[in-house]
Amino acid sequence: MKKITILLVLVAFVVSCGSKKKVERALTSGNYNKAISKAVKQLQNNKDAKRKQDYILLLKDAYDKANDRDIEAITGLKTSKNPEFYRRIYETYNALANRQNAVKPLLPLSVNGREVFFKQKDYTNEIVKARENVSDFYYEKGIALLEGDDKFQIRNAYNTLAYIEDINPNYEKTRELMQEAHERGTAHVIVDIENQTRQIIPRRLEDALLDFDTYGLNQFWTQYHADENEDMNYDYAMQLQLARINISPEQVREREVVRQQRVKDGWQYRLDANGNVAKDSLGNDIKEDKIITVRARVFETEQFKQAEVLANVVFTDLKAQETIEQFNINSGFVFEHFYATFRGDRRALNNDDRNLIRNRPIPFPTNEQMIFDSGEDLKLKLKDIISDYKL
Template structure:
């Protein structure tokens, strides 16, 4: 019984809390929040007795929101500034959307007052269409003016944003798509990519190809294009230079180490003897057997093949409009080739399991210098990718 009472109390408190928050939103002029809370609860169950207050709050919030929005629209229209058209258009859309959300809930009956809640719905379709036409023409003309008078690439980008929004609200309006393409192409910034090798080593073709594969870098910049094969008809804004300053490949080395291992191992069994040399028996008269242990020794000849490659490079960004270097970042990478094999003399049972593995290995050919440089470049690629994908020119 106590659990039922407690559960009922919790439900009542939650309901009161929801109504209180809706009332607070209404009192502070946050009519959208008040309507959202009321509509959500009424959509769940509009005939529930505890939801009567939501009907009253929704009625009041709707009336006040409509009045305020219409007043603001009238003010903006009287101002006569075409820049206000987008705000007016969105306000009309919002007014219509609110009505569309409330309409399925009707009628909403207020029990204490014996009446249905009143919602003065207005058909905003003509106002929306007329405002959209005016806004479309304003956006289009504003974009054309920007395209004509643009001094900077930012101007073309602003024109593109206007045209993009125009295409969203009024697809196919006049030559919007063609003008978007024009604005995009003129707003793009181009980066020329160059690789320079100042070392005595040859950079593997595969490594160079992968370093220049900017499609794999995940660059998320709509207004930036990297060209690894510069085009004659493109005026480049920036240059990215990848300079290999140092490539070192060590000689091939085989180092030998000798290790002597000893271990006590079981080598059969023997009878347990007492101090007098007599065989010890258990309580049943059986002779007691024990493990026979002996020490074995093994000399391990361990050979370690090693070869290393190191790359030192620098990536720099230059503004080609003034020839100034903007930023530069050092890059370094190293790769170690290591292979261990071994042979032995003596009893290999003296060796631990990890050393036994080396006995199964044999000497292998060393990687070529080209392969070593390529492997060292794997880490270099990741570092370069991180820099390029995060770099912002402005």
């Protein structure tokens, strides 16, 4: 028991040393916030323990250096009088306040009986003023970006206004302007299907491919439309060109397999070396399992049919009247069904054989059904393209 206690103490000591070195490395590399975070974590339990005093000193050092660096940065940014720095000033004041709030629950902290002083300051007024400055500047910036018709600038306006909404909710008409920016910045895409295969495409496949509600898309800046609206000004067109459909013949493949097993088949008397019935110690006849070899022929049948749909997805910029991107899709569907019969002793069959002999032949799917089932795979690949391609 004593050895276990000593071992646990040694393990705790090694872990503690490793944690302290991580704080020291963060401090010496100038990553003061990381050093503070790790030191605070170590001091959340038993902060008054003697082994924790090094963490208090490291926390004090990192805390003071981080504050000095932030205050110096704010002074420099204010001196420049550049409104582009308003956001950095605001966020740096918040960093100062958050740092204080992280340390405050631990106070007071002492080393060798003496309290270690952590400077505390109320930054509320500075934060409020900085928030007002950045809100006003970003508000005007957002309005200016909305004056043009370029969708990417309009989206930038939305992001600018969204920052205001995040730090200063419902500032002036921010929400109305965000709604306007979203509506004007959204790209509208008209979608159609062109059948180039000279084969009949099931109507339900076209409906499924154009039913974008089932795609589970989550694209904030793009809307796809299957039904054309004459009052809508579309930015892009996406055409799904069905280029070729290949359907294999219906195939039936057969193979014969011989199964053999050693099985118990009743009992028999055990014979001695002379061919007589063997006796046990009480003079009784000895019985034993009768093991025989059984065989069966298994006739496995596979029904097979395959469909392949080759397609292209073409994106066109309707304003520039030019193709901007093209993707190739190869989708398919395989119909396979297995069943079997056998001749011989059922006991020779394995589990797979027993499952197969329960099956029966089934009708092959029609070509129309094969094309539709291939379309399900096509739809998944089309969804991947739409999800990854940003307009």
